[in-house]
Amino acid sequence: MPIGMILWRWDYRSGAEELGKYPKELDVSDKTMMQLYSQHLYGAQSDIVSMYVGALNIISVWTGSTHNYFLSLLLTIEEQPEDYKEVISDLLYYLIPFIEEDTFNTLLPSIYQRCTEFPSTNLEQRRAMMYGSNLNRAIFKTLSEEGCFYRDELKIWLEDILKTKLYNFEYIIDGLVQNDILKTSIVRGVDGTYVFLLKYLICFRAPPLDLSQKIKIAKDNELNQKILKKIRDFFKKYVPNEQDNIEIxxxxxxxxYWVIIDFLRKSYAKHSSLTKLKLHGVDQVMNLVNNLINSDIVDIVVDQNEEQVYFLKSDIILDFVPMNYMINQIYNMHVEDRKPDKLLLSYISILKENYLESH
Structure with a gap:
């Protein structure tokens, strides 16, 4: 578990200037920050570095000279800096607007908590983090309609949509490229570098299929019918919307929350079973369950013994949609002369190559 973190900036006259830290008793010497600054400035990869300082292992991320902000996470000697590489960059760029407004200090405890939890998160949780980013969702929405976009114009377009300065645009785009979600390429005969969408992330509710299958073979038919009726009634009225998707x-x-949801995917449960999740590190289990009930994710029925039974009413799906459907849109773009034919042909080739690699 990380020892702590420090947010700081570099002043060319006075050197390292501490902006905030967590916990407050954390002590990082000027000499250590000077070493980190030198590592950032002269290292092979300047934006993110790691180094040993005595009994500490430190990973540090830098915004670059435009802002000169640094976020450094202090680890024990046994911990691996690579485990925190993805999350620490996201969090620094998230903090920038709050640093500019001098309202960041109250956020540091939750930022630190997210850092400590990140190495143990699973693929589903990391997809949820990706979906939770306003910028990621705006990229997916724009490119799912346009397919491809001139890289420099995409930044301007997204800043206009989101009404904010995108300090982390290049970092986010490069991360999506590394995860085979986007591809950037120069197209012969067309000026500039273009961004192409290969697949995009969606989030929605779905009936809990695993639970439904188990209900069919369970013995308590009356209880099962009560549960299935509540699930059916909910999905008769369910209409997906972005705000709900962000919440779930x-x-x-x-x-x-993920531990509770995953537990209820497998079986419905009584109060006594849910409280045992404390053994898995889940505190205040029933408070969390009540929040899930209020959000229509979990619900309650009463069994023949008048005991409350908790069940998953709506599962949460986070998955990628391949861009194969774009072929029709590419044809329409050609007919309407919305994009150069060379660009559209290049996109078809990229989609074909991506399809062959994934099958």
Missing amino acids: AGYIRQTN
């Missing part, structure tokens, strides 16, 4: 993805991102 937020539950998946948080480990304690």
